[in-house]
Amino acid sequence: MRNKKGTTLIEMMAAVAILAFVALAVIMALVSIQQAWLKQKSGIELFNNVRWAMESMVNEIRRSRNPISSTVGVDGISFRSPAVAPADYVFYWRGDGGTYGNSDVIFRGVGTDLLSASSLSVRKELVNLIANTSSVFSIFGGSLVTIELAVRKGSRSCTLRSKARSRN
Numbered sequence: 001m002r003n004k005k006g007t008t009l010i011e012m013m014a015a016v017a018i019l020a021f022v023a024l025a026v027i028m029a030l031v032s033i034q035q036a037w038l039k040q041k042s043g044i045e046l047f048n049n050v051r052w053a054m055e056s057m058v059n060e061i062r063r064s065r066n067p068i069s070s071t072v073g074v075d076g077i078s079f080r081s082p083a084v085a086p087a088d089y090v091f092y093w094r095g096d097g098g099t100y101g102n103s104d105v106i107f108r109g110v111g112t113d114l115l116s117a118s119s120l121s122v123r124k125e126l127v128n129l130i131a132n133t134s135s136v137f138s139i140f141g142g143s144l145v146t147i148e149l150a151v152r153k154g155s156r157s158c159t160l161r162s163k164a165r166s167r168n
Contacts (some may be wrong), residue, residue: 043156053127054160061164077137091117104130
């Protein structure tokens with residue numbers, strides 16, 4: 001038998017198998033990294049949405065006219081604002097699961113009363129996925145409002161608390 005140079009079929013199959021295992025390991029690592037990135041992105045978006053809603057409410061409360069009062073029947077507040085008609089109030093409320101919207105959502109509406117402000121054509125959803133069962137809005141002395149937003153999406157949660165006082 002002559003001595004031939006080259007690789008045998010067994011050697012080629014072993015090399016292909018090793019290459020396949022290495023490629024599979026790289027693909028699994030990339031998939032894992034992508035899933036972690038998507039999870040982080042979701043958490044950041046959740047926090048940014050809650051922060052935006054909080055800043056929006058606090059800024060409008062600071063521009064409001066005294067007194068700020070709680071809304072009857074739901075967890076919410078109402079006040080007069082220079083940005084709306086003199087006869088109207090601005091309302092922020094947490095839905096009640098019925099007439100006033102889903103209970104895991106904070107709404108904003110403008111009207112003469114909560115019923116007119118909560119109509120589907122007027123109300124706007126500010127933030128959803130509200131997780132806390134306690135009161136979101138608390139009023140002290142007619143002008144100091146404490147807002148606590150706790151949201152949960154899957155295993156991610158975020159809580160923001162802020163105080164605002166009417167300056168007008």
